[in-house]
Structures are given as C-alpha cells and as structure tokens.
Amino acid sequence: ILNVEQSPQSLHVQEGDSTNFTCSFPSSNFYALHWYRWETAKSPEALFVMTLNGDEKKKGRISATLNTKEGYSYLYIKGSQPEDSATYLCAFRRNSGNTPLVFGKGTRLSVIA
Amino acid sequence: GAVVSQHPSRVICKSGTSVKIECRSLDFQATTMFWYRQFPKKSLMLMATSNEGSKATYEQGVEKDKFLINHASLTLSTLTVTSAHPEDSSFYICSAIPTLWGQPYEQYFGPGTRLTVT
Numbered sequence: 001i002l003n004v005e006q007s008p009q010s011l012h013v014q015e016g017d018s019t020n021f022t023c024s025f026p027s028s029n030f031y032a033l034h035w036y037r038w039e040t041a042k043s044p045e046a047l048f049v050m051t052l053n054g055d056e057k058k059k060g061r062i063s064a065t066l067n068t069k070e071g072y073s074y075l076y077i078k079g080s081q082p083e084d085s086a087t088y089l090c091a092f093r094r095n096s097g098n099t100p101l102v103f104g105k106g107t108r109l110s111v112i113a
Numbered sequence: 114g115a116v117v118s119q120h121p122s123r124v125i126c127k128s129g130t131s132v133k134i135e136c137r138s139l140d141f142q143a144t145t146m147f148w149y150r151q152f153p154k155k156s157l158m159l160m161a162t163s164n165e166g167s168k169a170t171y172e173q174g175v176e177k178d179k180f181l182i183n184h185a186s187l188t189l190s191t192l193t194v195t196s197a198h199p200e201d202s203s204f205y206i207c208s209a210i211p212t213l214w215g216q217p218y219e220q221y222f223g224p225g226t227r228l229t230v231t
Contacts (some may be wrong), residue, residue, distance in 0.1 A: 034220070036222075041224065043117060043221070043222045043223055043224045044206075044222040046219060046220075046221070049219060089157070098145055098210060100147050100159045100162055101159075101208075101220055102159070103149075103156040103157040104156055105154070105155060105156040106156065
C-alpha cells in the first residue's frame with residue numbers, strides 16, 4: 001500500500017507570513033512528485049511536477065523542493081496572501097508516466113487578511 | 114492550459130436509480146483517464162483507470178458492475194453509478210493524461226461531481 005502523508009492537515013496564517021508544508025512518500029520506484037492547488041468548486045490546478053532528487057521549482061511566491069532518497073518534498077509560500085487560501089495536494093507517481101497518482105489528504109491553508 | 118470538464122457538477126438522485134457522469138478533455142486527446150472518489154476528510158482515492166478503446170482497470174474493492182466506465186473516444190470517459198444507494202454519495206473527480214510523448218506526464222483534473230443519493 002502506497003502512503004502519501006501531508007502535514008499539517010490545516011494551517012491558518014496571517015497575510016504576509018511565509019509558510020511551508022511537508023509531503024512524504026515512498027522512496028522506492030519513484031517517478032514523479034506533483035503538487036496541486038485546489039480551491040473549492042474548481043479543478044485542482046497543477047503547480048509543480050518534480051522528477052529529480054534535489055529538484056527545486058518556483059512559480060512566483062511559491063516554491064518546492066524534492067528529496068527522493070528520503071522521500072519528502074516541501075512546498076513554500078512566501079508572503080502569503082488571502083488568495084493563496086486553498087487546499088494543497090501532493091501526489092506521488094511511481095514507475096512510469098502513465099501510472100495513476102496517489103494523493104495525500106492535503107494541507108488546507110487559510111490566509112487571514 | 115489543458116482543460117477537463119465534468120458534467121454534472123452536482124446531482125441528486127433517488128436510491129435505485131443510475132447516474133452517469135461525463136469527463137471530457139476539451140483541448141487535448143487523452144488515451145488514459147482516471148476516476149477518483151473522495152470521502153469526507155480523506156484523500157482522493159483511485160477507483161479505476163480508463164483506457165480508450167479497452168476495458169477499464171478497477172482498483173481492489175471497487176465493483177466494476179456498480180461503477181461502469183466507458184472510454185469511447187480520446188476525449189470522453191463516462192462513469193455510471195448503477196442502482197445508486199446512499200453510501201454511494203460522494204465526490205467523484207476525473208483526470209486525464211494528454212496523449213504525448215516525453216516525460217513526465219502531466220495530469221489534468223475536472224472540477225468534480227458531487228453525488229447525493231437520497
């Protein structure tokens with residue numbers, strides 16, 4: 001059974017604060033690690049796909065790192081804004097590009113103005 | 114970016130009836146689509162992998178006669194919940210992988226369907 005764990009489950013931060021979440025996944029048969037941003041009533045939006053150990057990706061104020069040897073990824077948000085409020089999902093893909101994603105439960109972020 | 118639509122977004126049906134949910138890739142072709150289900154406070158759980166032109170592959174514990182999947186074209190997969198019962202009430206979401214060469218494959222999601230069985 002593949003387990004993808006995300007922590008914390010939920011987070012409340014003040015506008016302007018920086019924050020980070022963790023995703024842990026099996027380190028064997030690793031293929032790719034995906035991060036999604038999911039707002040209520042919308043489709044999950046792809047943020048990053050990372051495949052190589054040591055990968056670092058950045059999109060605006062959001063960045064992510066990947067450690068495939070120890071099986072974890074961090075997502076960072078710098079200077080949080082209310083529009084960053086969403087659930088952030090981490091998903092692990094093993095073996096190949098056509099295998100299904102295995103998801104964590106997500107981290108629910110609320111940014112208070 | 115790639116768009117996946119899902120219809121309907123919400124459906125309420127009576128126990129014993131069947132409900133069909135459509136998943137369409139709007140601006141790309143998808144040989145492979147996935148159907149997920151989300152229970153409250155749980156992660157998205159894979160139900161089945163839908164391959165165009167062939168039978169779907171179901172995850173352990175998912176009844177294939179209960180959840181009929183048809184992937185008849187490269188842009189459409191349907192999930193039919195047959196003889197629905199209240200315990201089938203859930204959030205169903207589909208995703209699609211573009212038929213591309215190269216790695217890694219991105220996976221695009223629909224907005225989901227909230228099914229309530231009364």
